[in-house]
Amino acid sequence: MAVTRPAPGPRPDRAGKATVASRYAPVAHPGIPGRWSDEAILRALRAWTAEMGAPPRRQDWSGENRRDAPPAQRKWMREHPYWPSSSCVAGHFGSWSKALEAAGLPARKLNFEDTAAERIQAAGRMRAEGHSIRRIAEQLGVAISTVHNYLRAGSCPQCGGPVASPRAERCLGCTAPEPTLRRAWTREGVREAIRDWTAEHGRAPSYHEWTPSRSAPGTWEAESPRWPSAAVVCDIYADFRNPWNAALLDAGASIRFQRWTDEATRAALAEFWTRAGRPPVPADLHTTSWRGPTARTLRRRYGSLTLAWTKLGPVPDPSEQV
DSSP: OOOOOOOOOEEEOTTSOEEEOOOOOOOOOSSOTTOOOHHHHHHHHHHHHHHHSSOOOTGGGSOSSGGGOOHHHHHHHHHTTSSOOHHHHHHHHSSHHHHHHHTTOOOOOSSOSSOHHHHHHHHHHHHHTTOOHHHHHHHHTOOHHHHHHHHTOEEOTTTOOEEOOTTOSSOHHHHTTSOOSOOOOOHHHHHHHHHHHHHHHSSOOOTTTTSOOSSSOOHHHHHTTSSOOHHHHHHHTTTSSSHHHHHHHHTTOOOSSOOOOHHHHHHHHHHHHHHHSSOOOGGGGGSTTOOSOOHHHHHHHHSSHHHHHHHHOSSOOGGGOO
């Protein structure tokens, strides 16, 4: 029997009443380990097809996306473990399609003799002739959702070819030569990337520019994976107090702004005390005698200049001494 972690016991709430925590606790699998043989899985596939009128899809025999589950998947979840899971089927036969083929059931094509562009043109032509979505899917050997993508296909801005995937910006032919594996960045590679960016843009990159953004993509996203992300840069230079600025300095680039840590702010306060003989006041922050963070940064991090001095200043604020 599978070993499970017990759920947390009751604990008192603020009113002193015992409440049961809602933290995650795995439960024992409802099935019997090792009960499914190859032949038993094939019988289950044939029985499902006879009962439902069509072979199951891989998603039908899984628990993913429960809230949006179609009727066939809800049936599987209600009756599990009467039916095996899709992961169990794939573990025995290597893939879902191979299992359907072994059971003598129609399987979805994974390789086509024609190109995606030709199938998209055929889908558009058949739809204009009045064929249903299901008929087009059967004729082309693809899923119904794929036909919908074919009919909504856009144009590749690079070559003008069709773009079937709703998440893609360019066609498969134009993106095929580009690397899909994550690049292993080193300090030397980061230095060269910073220098190349500086040469092309006339300035060093900012932390924000090298931070991936889905809502507001920019040059970094358009040219990925050419540039490392800010997180990768900081991870490579993690042994420095300020990793991002350390990378810029290592590449010979100028620092656009200072990241003010507690240590750096404390040093700025101590320097001002040494030169002026007193704690800084708000008016000092707008003069050249102040070499620390801006008033906005002090308010954001500490609440005010006075609170920053109270926490980090080299000596207590005389106005607060009794």
